[in-house]
Amino acid sequence: MGYWLKKNGYPELICVSFNYGQKQVIELKSARAIANKLNAVQQILDIQFIKDILMRSNSSLTNPKIDVPHGIYTKDNMQSTVVPNRNSMLLTIAWTIACTKNADVLAYGAHSGDHYIYPDTRPEYLEAINLSLRLGSADSRKDNLNLIAPFINWNKAAIIQEGARLNVPFDLTWTCYEGGEIQCGLCGACSERKTAFALAKISDPTIYKD
């Protein structure tokens, strides 16, 4: 996303990351490496206050007693990776930063492959939350501030092809839902990543455990 924003008229970036008690907290390291490459500020917010609430939810991404499902994404096996209301919380908090920093845009990495399972990645949701955030902060933000999701109708293969055009360092990016030091290659997210590289016909520099 950072590479796309720099190319599309937003030279100055703040990269916002969250620690919400996710198993794959190592993704924050990847985010930092990419922010450094982009000469961008990384702001990590610790919102683990929400961990207690989410641990008791049925999400395999935050409840240590529930295993992350492996294999290809289907409605059934991936339902457990839903973290209730997660994206609304993350986007709303990031919007506050955008308000206080007088930002022109808040960018969100939703993509079309997620629409089937995650309702908070769909275009109608994007439109609704953008309106709600704009109305709720009408007096404390730049007039033109909007939530955008440039890839919301792109699949992962198309995003990888765009990334290749923009020289994104794919070896630094993180996808895996498991908590390991190396991406597992087996969970739903890793499976989807592998498939997307194959479909995009771009060679995948990722080192997988499996």
Place this chain on the structure above:
Amino acid sequence: MGYWLKKNGYPELICVSFNYGQKQVIELKSARAIANKLNAVQQILDIQFIKDILMRSNSSLTNPKIDVPHGIYTKDNMQSTVVPNRNSMLLTIAWTIACTKNADVLAYGAHSGDHYIYPDTRPEYLEAINLSLRLGSADSRKDNLNLIAPFINWNKAAIIQEGARLNVPFDLTWTCYEGGEIQCGLCGACSERKTAFALAKISDPTIYKD
């Protein structure tokens, strides 16, 4: 609100309070006293991670360098009490609790006297955020969960009259924006409280400093 909900078909309550670094953090004690009276659970969320962001904002409610304005609410003197995007954050986090607890309703205490200054208390905002929260959590909440704000078109005097009918212990309620142990009687919120009791023709049991 708790008294209204109990009377209107919601016998089981979770009272959600937030510590976001506000000067008037003493309001949490009042909230606890009222939750106890209602035999309700009080859940306090510590979201002071947001304090750093808000301290640098121009809000007199969170920035210790800016004084809380006194006297009657006007657009100019009360603008400094706007905490950027606060209600969107609080409502979105409370919605997550409502999802994980299988709640039927999330109740929000907005009232019409705030519409002029605070955009996140207006009916069009309520409608927008309710839609956005419902869409974003479609798969992890009760179907009928909605954000309601029963007093959104009532003024404070009407709310006080309803409170008197419901035997609300007004002496336990907190309004003041200053950080003292006793309500100041001078800040915009206290001024508005005094006026509302007078208009409602209900005697005000509050002990004010001034």
